[in-house]
Amino acid sequence: MTKMTAFAALSAFALTAGSAFAEPKAEVLHWWTSGGEAKAVAVLQQEFAQRGGTWTDMPVAGGGGDAAMSALRARVLSGNAPTAVQLKGPAIQEWYEEGVLADISDVAEEQHWADVLPARIADHMKCDGHWCAAPVNVHRVNWVWANKAILDANGIEMPKTWEEFNSAAEKLKAAGITPLAHGGQAWQDATVFETVVLGLGGPEFYHKALVELDQDALKSDTMKAVFDEMRTLRGYVDDNFSGRDWNLATAMVMNGEAAFQIMGDWAKGEFLAAGKTPGADFVCAPTPGDAGFLYNVDSFAMFKVDGADKQEGQKILAELIVGPSFQETFNLNKGSIPVRTDVSLDKFDDCAKMSAADMKADGENGSLLPSYAHGMALRGAQAGAITDVVTAHFNSDMSSEEAVQQLATAVANSM
Numbered sequence: 001m002t003k004m005t006a007f008a009a010l011s012a013f014a015l016t017a018g019s020a021f022a023e024p025k026a027e028v029l030h031w032w033t034s035g036g037e038a039k040a041v042a043v044l045q046q047e048f049a050q051r052g053g054t055w056t057d058m059p060v061a062g063g064g065g066d067a068a069m070s071a072l073r074a075r076v077l078s079g080n081a082p083t084a085v086q087l088k089g090p091a092i093q094e095w096y097e098e099g100v101l102a103d104i105s106d107v108a109e110e111q112h113w114a115d116v117l118p119a120r121i122a123d124h125m126k127c128d129g130h131w132c133a134a135p136v137n138v139h140r141v142n143w144v145w146a147n148k149a150i151l152d153a154n155g156i157e158m159p160k161t162w163e164e165f166n167s168a169a170e171k172l173k174a175a176g177i178t179p180l181a182h183g184g185q186a187w188q189d190a191t192v193f194e195t196v197v198l199g200l201g202g203p204e205f206y207h208k209a210l211v212e213l214d215q216d217a218l219k220s221d222t223m224k225a226v227f228d229e230m231r232t233l234r235g236y237v238d239d240n241f242s243g244r245d246w247n248l249a250t251a252m253v254m255n256g257e258a259a260f261q262i263m264g265d266w267a268k269g270e271f272l273a274a275g276k277t278p279g280a281d282f283v284c285a286p287t288p289g290d291a292g293f294l295y296n297v298d299s300f301a302m303f304k305v306d307g308a309d310k311q312e313g314q315k316i317l318a319e320l321i322v323g324p325s326f327q328e329t330f331n332l333n334k335g336s337i338p339v340r341t342d343v344s345l346d347k348f349d350d351c352a353k354m355s356a357a358d359m360k361a362d363g364e365n366g367s368l369l370p371s372y373a374h375g376m377a378l379r380g381a382q383a384g385a386i387t388d389v390v391t392a393h394f395n396s397d398m399s400s401e402e403a404v405q406q407l408a409t410a411v412a413n414s415m
């Protein structure tokens with residue numbers, strides 16, 4: 001062995017020994033299990049591995065994350081929290097109040113998050129003034145997705161009002177086509193409901209009803225009209241909608257088994273993962289009413305864990321998540337847009353560009369609103385109270401009068 005190679009071998013040994021000592025580890029709880037979601041989270045796994053990290057995957061299937069949140073509760077209660085958890089909105093604060101979240105301010109400050117994140121979103125990531133979560137993206141919830149060939153064949157334009165939506169649906173129904181692909185799960189009912197609240201009531205009404213929980217708004221004639229529209233929409237879904245996963249509803253639109261789906265832009269992740277092209281195979285438009293932007297920001301919170309290896313893993317994950325390269329690649333797969341304001345949208349499609357432009361405009365005119373259905377607006381108890389009524393109404397013949405009464409009472413009791 002020459003001097004040089006002996007030296008190289010020695011340094012290689014030192015490096016391996018050093019990295020083996022603090023080898024970053026992370027057990028990551030998330031609910032990204034559909035085609036598009038899995039492709040997106042794989043980007044984070046790869047980047048983590050490139051930094052020498054070992055990732056233990058803890059996927060808990062179930063759109064909207066209800067099952068994942070139950071799994072999280074069980075783990076934290078047993079004193080064995082995962083390293084990093086997909087967590088959003090007020091739930092971050094709720095877990096912080098339990099005293100179980102780690103402070104990630106060191107990474108946030110080192111990486112200048114305050115300079116690259118919109119202030120409104122940064123607020124969701126802070127607990128008592130320090131950083132406690134890392135944001136991944138901005139999903140828009142109020143989107144309608146449509147099968148382009150079906151629209152063209154039936155002479156239908158993307159509906160701009162709920163009235164237009166209903167007449168398009170009647171036309172499709174008469175032609176033997178299922179107008180609305182829907183999965184009958186409570187969170188999906190809630191997703192449709194909040195877009196109808198926004199579309200029929202407008203941004204101010206949405207805020208009063210679903211953010212401030214104003215009793216007059218909850219009991220108003222406008223809210224009755226929202227439940228009337230929900231009843232009408234119930235007539236546009238197929239017989240097998242009950243319990244269907246959201247991505248299977250997206251597949252119905254993709255495969256020409258249904259015309260429309262009302263769903264956040266993670267649905268676009270599914271279209272893209274299946275090789276479909278926006279504008280050619282499918283069309284996106286804001287939900288009828290065309291005013292306002294319901295945002296849903298995915299983020300990860302780090303839980304307090306023992307062990308230098310896991311703590312190192314948390315630092316690396318937090319850094320990667322908000323890093324510009326991950327923000328681009330992840331969001332190209334996920335259907336969302338980067339949360340960083342300095343990432344170029346050159347590689348993104350027109351739906352994403354529309355999302356970014358609307359977010360900016362709605363941010364300026366007060367109509368950028370947190371999604372209640374996706375855990376951005378309310379604490380768990382209040383959101384749950386609303387969703388219970390929405391789903392009970394959708395799955396029965398409850399009148400709109402009864403629904404608003406139940407809604408107002410359920411909300412009051414949840415406070």
Ligand code: BGC
Pocket residue numbers: 031037062063064065139246266296297298374
């Ligand atoms: C999450 C998305 C996810 C969707 C379906 C939403 O609440 O924010 O990231 O793709 O649920 O599971």
